[in-house]
Amino acid sequence: MSFEYLRGLALASATALIWAWSGVALAAPAPAPAKPSAAASAHAEPDITGVWERYPSPFSDDGDDETKLAPPPGNGPDLKEPYAGEWKALRNKRQAALTAGTPMVDASTRCLPEGTPGIMEGIYPIQILQTPGQITVLAELFMQTRRIYLDAAFPAPDDLAPSYYGFSSGHWDGEVLVVKTRGVQKDLQFYDIPHSDAMTITERYRLTAPDMLRLDVYVEDPGYLKTPYTFTWEYKRNREYRIPEYVCDHRLDVINPDGTVSMGLK
Amino acid sequence: MPKIRMGAGVLGASLLALGQPSAAHHSFAMFDQTKMSELKGAAVAQFQWANPHVYVVIKGDETVYTLECGSPSNMAKAGWKFNSLKPGDKINVTYYPLRNGKPGGALKIATLPNGKKLDAW
Numbered sequence: 001m002s003f004e005y006l007r008g009l010a011l012a013s014a015t016a017l018i019w020a021w022s023g024v025a026l027a028a029p030a031p032a033p034a035k036p037s038a039a040a041s042a043h044a045e046p047d048i049t050g051v052w053e054r055y056p057s058p059f060s061d062d063g064d065d066e067t068k069l070a071p072p073p074g075n076g077p078d079l080k081e082p083y084a085g086e087w088k089a090l091r092n093k094r095q096a097a098l099t100a101g102t103p104m105v106d107a108s109t110r111c112l113p114e115g116t117p118g119i120m121e122g123i124y125p126i127q128i129l130q131t132p133g134q135i136t137v138l139a140e141l142f143m144q145t146r147r148i149y150l151d152a153a154f155p156a157p158d159d160l161a162p163s164y165y166g167f168s169s170g171h172w173d174g175e176v177l178v179v180k181t182r183g184v185q186k187d188l189q190f191y192d193i194p195h196s197d198a199m200t201i202t203e204r205y206r207l208t209a210p211d212m213l214r215l216d217v218y219v220e221d222p223g224y225l226k227t228p229y230t231f232t233w234e235y236k237r238n239r240e241y242r243i244p245e246y247v248c249d250h251r252l253d254v255i256n257p258d259g260t261v262s263m264g265l266k
Numbered sequence: 267m268p269k270i271r272m273g274a275g276v277l278g279a280s281l282l283a284l285g286q287p288s289a290a291h292h293s294f295a296m297f298d299q300t301k302m303s304e305l306k307g308a309a310v311a312q313f314q315w316a317n318p319h320v321y322v323v324i325k326g327d328e329t330v331y332t333l334e335c336g337s338p339s340n341m342a343k344a345g346w347k348f349n350s351l352k353p354g355d356k357i358n359v360t361y362y363p364l365r366n367g368k369p370g371g372a373l374k375i376a377t378l379p380n381g382k383k384l385d386a387w
Contacts, residue, residue: 103293246317
């Protein structure tokens with residue numbers, strides 16, 4: 001836990017609770033710049049601890065058409081056949097369902113974890129914690145937890161059981177945090193994109209300003225992708241926002257036998 | 267990863283007043299964002315304050331309506347609190363109705379017993 005993070009918490013508690021999702025300015029004066037402490041100087045790595053929200057917001061300000069399927073980030077995946085055709089057909093089916101006002105069930109409606117890399121999309125804010133040997137990502141959405149082990153060797157293939165988040169090993173390359181992930185289970189499909197057991201996700205995190213974080217994602221999967229799938233997400237640190245709990249016990253959605261979702265009525 | 271992108275045209279602009287995801291875990295295509303319905307003097311039966319969505323159950327005439335709202339953070343930013351509504355409160359609401367015609371929708375504005383108007387999206 002860094003000094004910057006503690007300072008952020010102190011600032012938040014010293015002021016009225018402001019749910020500053022969009023970076024609403026606090027009335028309180030800006031605190032004095034942090035003085036280097038023994039703890040801080042012992043860690044030369046950039047301080048990425050804190051609550052982060054996507055910036056700019058992934059949600060349009062001009063009233064997107066809700067019945068339009070959200071596209072995957074970047075230019076989308078460059079899939080080989082038959083995966084490309086199958087993926088397109090599934091996306092078309094989802095689009096047709098949205099147009100009809102009867103959305104199809106997906107992992108998110110079922111409150112399943114987003115896994116890697118979906119958790120980093122930050123639909124709701126995420127919190128990054130730096131502790132010795134580990135970086136932890138906590139997401140508001142579904143209260144997800146992702147652990148990134150620093151300078152850790154990958155388990156042998158036999159010991160790498162497929163999982164939602166896979167196994168993530170990170171290291172600092174100067175100012176850049178490089179994270180490699182393997183072992184993401186095949187039924188976890190980011191934007192419905194199929195992948196193999198050989199998929200490797202490489203993430204590069206770097207601060208572009210004290211409170212701005214950039215993530216470049218590079219997905220390799222030679223069996224499924226003709227070329228690596230790359231995209232970028234950027235985040236703004238929010239020193240006031242406190243992430244609330246998120247449990248799916250009160251959701252209203254009803255998953256119908258035909259695979260569509262409707263709102264349950266009380 | 268269904269991003270919730272609300273509304274179209276004039277209604278859409280007001281829906282996005284809070285400038286943040288209304289909900290991440292399902293699509294809002296089930297609501298008719300081109301229509302607005304209204305109920306006056308409806309009695310609150312339940313006010314549920316939690317992620318993924320706040321929702322309110324009200325009784326108007328003899329029908330029970332379920333109205334979905336934004337996330338608690340979303341709502342708090344618009345001036346709501348977990349105890350803004352209590353069972354028995356009489357409120358006026360405008361909402362985007364369900365496209366399937368059932369008694370429910372997405373709450374747009376609630377007018378509280380004290381006259382205060384709160385945006386729910």
